[in-house]
Amino acid sequence: MATPDFLVEVGTEELPPKALKTLSESFGEGLRSALADAGIEYGEIETFATPRRLAVRVNKLADAQPDTPFEKKGPAVKAAFDDQGNPTRALEGFARNLGIQPDELDTMETDKGAWLVYRGVEKGRPTAELLPGMVEQALNGLPIPKRMRWGSRREEFVRPVHWLIMLYGSKEVPCTVLGCEAEQATRGHRFHHPGELIISTPADYELVLRQHGWVEPDFATRRETIRSGVTRVAEEQAKGSAVINPDLLDEVTALCEWPVPLLGRFEERFLDVPPEALVSSMEEHQKYFHVVDANNTMMPCFITVANIASHDPSAVIAGNEKVIRPRLADAAFFYDTDRKTPLIDRLDDLKPIVFQQDLGSLHDKTLRIASLAGRIAEGIGADPDKARRAGTLSKTDLLTEMVQEFDDLQGVMGEYYARHDGEDESVARALSEQYLPGFAGDRVPQTDIGACVALADRLDSLVGLFGINQPPSGTRDPYALRRAALGVIRILVERELTLDLEELAGWAAREFNSLTVNDPVNPVVDYILERFRASFEDQGVPAEVFLAVQARRPTQPLDFHRRVLAVNNFIALPEAQALAAANKRVSNILEKQGGTRAGNVDPERFQEEAERALYExxxxxxxxxxxxxxxxxxxxxxxxxxxxxEVVDRFFNDVMVMADDDSLRANRLALLERLRQLFLRVADISLLQTGSD
Structure with a gap:
């Protein structure tokens, strides 16, 4: 069986940069799935992606599906022949439908008698015939939120399609996909080589584009070229270090086919603006990398990555410097203007801004956060006055010019402005820390006041929305309550704060006077504790460990966390399964006797040494x-x-728990209850049993 390589390339208008990597990976995975479903053997699958193309190469692709043996059951032998041994109409019809003679059938013996059966081999279809359908299936399965049409055509894709390569070995696969007829010609760089380039075989793909088309088709190679180039330019030309945000690097990689890093500069006066504002302006709007010195202080320069090897790089640099200057000037203007109005003077301006229709304005929420943060501060031994002050100021920077222009700076600018206003340093820090952690892996607040405000903000949202019966449902979570719950857990656990969720949720509930749910506290507590499950699964903790602890419903997250870690270590012990089984047995016995057995154990009633040994x-x-x-x-x-x-095993081997004597039986049940309650101080380890009872 021949195994040529296969190449498919879809040439388009510029693809959305933030989606390019995902689209490329999904295209490769879609083809992989289609080939597996068809049973066609293949070697390595490689994906390629640039702003103007998605491509997949399948190496050593078998030229046909494997032949598949099949078996079709016919009539029973006794119904297939008449008394003279001639074929009946049933047999003749079965054979005629298959296009064979009756003597080509085999006999199959079953427990219900003998049957006639036809055994054959279905010839596998040629791969070249199947490839167009597979490519269409893979393209239709790409995660494209909104597809578009172009011109008068009916085809839909993420961007207009201009060319298509379908090359199997050295031969085109004749087909039309997304309105384009397959060919062997790709296109080079939009400016350096806009004309056609012939791809003779799939193995030539990268070589032709690199040497003749001014295109680096491999995303990972292009990404590394940009990373190393930006690093080199920063070190050699700026005498500093480039700060490379991985997400920005991916986005820039998706914007370039032939990347050329260039160093630009801006006036030093802009360094008076907080660096976060400068970085936000450069990264979000211009896709520039910033540069820092040996002290990690921002330098007055940036690195842009051009998608062209210009004959006059200075002109490209000058153009970028001209574009960035008004952006930075705007940031400087916003910074100067915002500092003229203290944050506390902006508090009343939050009144017209609705947080949630039934829960009031952002001003209402701010006052609730302030009060709750003060209660939490008292609970952890922090300064309640500072916590209340930080809570009062927590949302005021949302009204500043800078945050309205760069919304990713909320909290960050609050800290700068609070410090400028002369607020206490812990209050200023809390204004930025209130949003921590913002995502998985993000750090938690490092200060007590920051932790108080962060907890208060999240708990206010959770209790408020549960209190008006608007919890998350399915994938719908408009107020990010799942993330809020995880944030509460992480802050309490990682800061080692011994606060109880029932108490915290109760404090939050008392700040409202308009809740429609009688008791939002328990649903909120259960919801937050349930968020623990996913985080422990990510750490490789078995589900039964989580469930064993959850059965005891400890409502202090730090305590819950410690129990789970302890039980997870316990299950690795050689004694764990035997003790889990014993606890399960005890639980079953007690349940049949009506549950928990009250009463003290009386050693005077022991009759077996095993009873006394367990008691001692x-x-x-x-x-x-x-x-x-x-x-x-x-x-x-x-x-x-x-x-x-050992003593538990001995007890069950030597002692009849359900003795005929009532007092003896009650004493033994009380002893077992004492054993079970001792383990229940941590978790219900009977749920850890993995074998049979």
């Missing part, structure tokens, strides 16, 4: 582990309880 072991363990559990050292406590395995 429990007494000893209680003395050892209670102080550990009291201070949250669940790991050491469970490690100690693992020593009970």
């Amino acid at each position: 072991a429990l007494q000893s363990q209680e003395e050892q582990v209670e102080p550990l559990f009291a201070r949250g050292d669940y790991d050491a406590g469970l490690q100690s309880l693992a020593q009970l395995r």
Whole structure:
């Protein structure tokens, strides 16, 4: 079987840069899936992407589907022949439909008698016939939120399509996809080589584009070229270091086919503006990389990546410097203007801005945050006055010119303006830290006041929206409550704050006077605790460990976290499964007897040595582990309880729990209840059992 390479390239108008990488990967995955479904063997699949093309190369692609044996069951033998042994009409019809003679059929014995069967081989279809449909399927499956049409054509794609390559070995695959007829010609760089370039074989693809088309088709190679080029220009020409944001690097890679890094400069007077504002302007609007010196201080220069190798680079640089100057001038103007009005004077201007129709204005929310932040500060031993002040100022920078122009600077500019206004340093820091963590892997607030405001803001949203019966549903989460819940968990756990969610949610609920749900606290607490599951799954913690702790419903996230880690360590012990099974057995016994057994254990009623051994072991363990559990050292406590395995096994081997004597039975049940309650101080480890009861 021949295995030539296959190349498909879709040439388009400039593709959306932030989506290019995803589109490329999805195109490759779509072809991979289609080939697998068709049962066609192939080697490595490579993807290529530039602003004007998506391409996939499949190496060593089998030229046909494998032949597939099949079996078609016919009539029963007794119904296939008459008394003289001649074929019946049923047999003749079956054979005629298959285009064969009756003597070509085999006999198959089954438990229901003998049947006639036709066994054959279905010839695999040639790969070249299947490729157009596979490519169309892969393109139709791309994650394109909104497809477009162009001209009078009916085809739809993310951008207008201008050419198509479908090359299998050295031969074109004749077809039309997205309104374009397949050919062997690609196009080079829009300016350096706008004409056609013939691709003779799929293996020539990159070589032809690089050497003749002024195009680097491989996304990863182009990305590294930009990264190393920007780094080199910063070091050699600016004597500094380029700060390379990975997301910006991906976006710039998606904007260039032949990248050329160039160094531009701007006036030093703009360095008086907070660097975050300068960076936001350069990255968001111009796609520039900024440069810092050895002290990590911003330098008055930037690096742009041109999509052309100009004969006069200075003209390209001058053009970019001309474009960035008014952007930076605007930032400087906003900064000077904003500082003329103290943040506290902007508070009343929040009144017309609606936070949520039933929950009031942003001004209302700000006052609730301030009050709640003060309560939280009291709970962790921080300064409540500073927490309330930070909460009061928390949203005022949203009204500044700078934040309205660069919305990613909310909080950041609040910190600068608060410091300029003479606010306490902890208050100023809290204005930026209130938004932490903003995403997975982001840091949490580093100051107590920042943590108080961050918690208050998130809890206000959670309790408020649950309180008017508007929790997240399905994928709909317009107020980002899932992210808010995860933020609450991370702040409490990573800052090691021993605050209880029921108490926190209760404080937040008391700040409202318009909630329609009678008790929003419990739903909010359950919702936040459930967010723990995904974070622990990401850490490789088995689901049964989470469920064992969740069964006890500890409402203090730090305590919940410590229990999960302890139980996760416990399940690795050799004694764990036996003790989990014993707890399951105890749970089943007690449940059949009506649940928890009240009453003290009476040692005078013991009849078996195994009873006394378990009782004494429990007494000893209680003395050892209670102080550990009291201070949250669940790991050491469970490690100690693992020593009970031997006496527990002996008890169940030697003792008849359900004795005929009522008092004896009650005493043994009380002993088992004591055993179970000791483990329940941490988790319901009966849920850890992975084998049969």
